[in-house]
Amino acid sequence: MADERNTDAGSLPLSAIGRKIIHVDMDAFYASVEQRDNPALRGKPVVVGSPAARGVIAAASYEARAFGVRSAMPSVTALRRCPDLIFVPHRFDVYRAVSAQIRAIFAEHTPLIEPLSLDEAYLDVTENHLGIPLATQIARMIRARIKAETGLTASAGVSYNKFLAKMASDLNKPDGQAVITPAQGPAFVAALPVRKFHGIGPATADRMERLGLQTGADLRERSLAFLQEHFGKSGQWYYRIARGIDERAVQPDRARKSIGAEDTFSQDITGHERAAQEVRALVAKVWRHCAAKGVRGRTVTLKVKYANFRQITRSRTLIAPVTGPVMEETALALLQPLFPVAMGIRLLGVTLSTLDGEGGESGEGRQLSLWQEG
Known part of the structure; x- marks a missing residue:
């Protein structure tokens, strides 16, 4: 493991x-x-999710992953890969309680x-309560405490920015940790395939590879103008991260979007009446959460996924924050057209955004998903 005190970082900004x-x-x-919680499941291929035809895997044990089973995989695909797969229903109240302990x-x-x-979470330990100079030591202490208090293992990454941390x-999972120092950062990114970059999805990776961009080193060779021409606003991000530069701060109070x-x-679903019934139920669920957290929003979005997995969204932004009845009326108006x-609907979703209020939990500005599996 590298020594994080080595800070010969070349052209990296001092703030990073x-x-x-x-x-x-x-x-x-x-x-x-x-x-x-169930010793009978230990050492066996376990997934959290439903074995139903439309079920989706929420999480997979490492024993299941050995068969190629992954989260977000359709249950039918997972069963083909591992016929002995053990399904257990999710218990989000328990997961939330353990998360609070962590x-x-x-x-x-x-x-x-x-x-x-x-x-998962980012921690900035540049200045920390115990005055410990090495982040690697803090990471080891945290992982040991998690194991002692919850019986679970955690992995950790230590670096000078969020991207590299x-x-x-991921380098020494499970139950391990790794450090990437400022001296190592640019070279690490240069050798990294673009498909492994956090935040670069398969479609973007395909486009990069068509342009001859296979690794971070390939990205680094391209000008900022070239990357912005082909990737728009993201071009500047790729330009900087290819050089190991990420100056984003850890933001504990970032508002949910x-x-x-x-x-x-x-x-x-093929009939409008049934679809409208489902939309009303989703609106009620979203509104209950908004009311409990004291948040309001102005943009209502309807998400529809068809039987062939084609997905569309329709949104409407109102002048004032919506009430529950207005959110329902708006969502139904988006559904009607x-x-x-021409094809059945396999999934419906309703989202409220452009939020305000004091009740939002901390997070990375991502959607709070209150999904269910069929």
């Missing part, structure tokens, strides 16, 4: 070199909680905690 960021990522979190451990070291989900946390709910159906449908 000075930070010490840890990315903590729980190992197969939901599945590991289930194996912890976050309390983080808070013993720093107030600068940016949760990304229930099972995130990449480092949206609150949404969606449902995947066991049978495709889509009928009659």
Whole structure:
């Protein structure tokens, strides 16, 4: 493991070199909680989700991953890969409680905690409560406390920015950690295939490869103008990250951008009346959460996924924050023009965004998903 005190970083800005960021990522979190609470599941291929025809895997144990089973995979595909797969229903109340335990451990070291989900977070430990100079030592302490208090393992990445800390946390999974120093950062990114860059999806990676951009080194050779021409606003981000530069701060109080709910159906919906009924139920769920958190929003978005997996969204932004009845009326108005449908609907979702209010939980500005599996 490299020594993080080596800070010969060449052209990196001093503000970036000075930070010490840890990315903590729980190992197969939901599945590991289930194996912890039910010893009969330990050592077996376990997934959290539904075995129904329209089910989707929410999490997979490492034993299941050995068969190529992954989260977000359709259950039917997972079963083809591992016929002995064991399905357990999700228990989000338990996962949230364990997540709160873990976050309390983080808070013993720093107030600068940016949760990304229930099972991962960034921590800025440049200045920390215990005055420990090495972030690697703090990461080891956190991982040990998590194991002692929850019986679960966590992996960690340590670096001088968020991007590289995130990449480092994957290097020695499960139950390990790695550090990428400022001296190592540019070379690490240069050797990294663009498909492994956090934040670059398959479609963007395909486009990059068609342009001859296979690695971070290829990105670095291209001018800012070239990257902006082909990737728009993201071009500047790719230009900087190809040089190991990411000056984003850990933001513990970043506001959530949206609150949404969606449902995947066991049978495709073809009738307007049934679809409208489902939309009303989703609106009610979103509104209950908004009311509990004291937040309001002005933009209502309807999401529709058809039987062939084609997905569309329709949105409307109002002048004033919506009430529950107005959100329902707006969502139904967005639904109406889509009928009659040429193909059945497998999923519907409703999201409220352009939020205000004081009740939002900390996060990375991502949608809070209140999904259900069919």
